[in-house]
Amino acid sequence: MKKPVIELSDCVLCEICTDYCPSVFRMNDAGFVEVLEMVEYPEEDVDEVIKNCLGDCIFWQEA
Numbered sequence: 224m225k226k227p228v229i230e231l232s233d234c235v236l237c238e239i240c241t242d243y244c245p246s247v248f249r250m251n252d253a254g255f256v257e258v259l260e261m262v263e264y265p266e267e268d269v270d271e272v273i274k275n276c277l278g279d280c281i282f283w284q285e286a
């Protein structure tokens with residue numbers, strides 16, 4: 224199973240991920256984007272977010 228992870232030090236908080244794919248990405252109370260736990264991630268949607276992420280900081284990791 225692969226999971227999207229975020230390199231938070233490169234995140235510019237553009238919120239493209241949370242706007243486009245709120246089932247996967249959420250802004251937490253501390254003001255950081257986090258990836259929600261899912262059994263399976265919507266690959267096409269996440270790939271689209273990866274392509275558009277302004278910080279270029281989301282990537283897939285084998286879980």
Ligand code: SF4
Nearest residue numbers: 234235238240276278
């Ligand atoms: S799209 Fe990328 S840079 Fe923008 S908030 Fe999400 S992780 Fe951060």
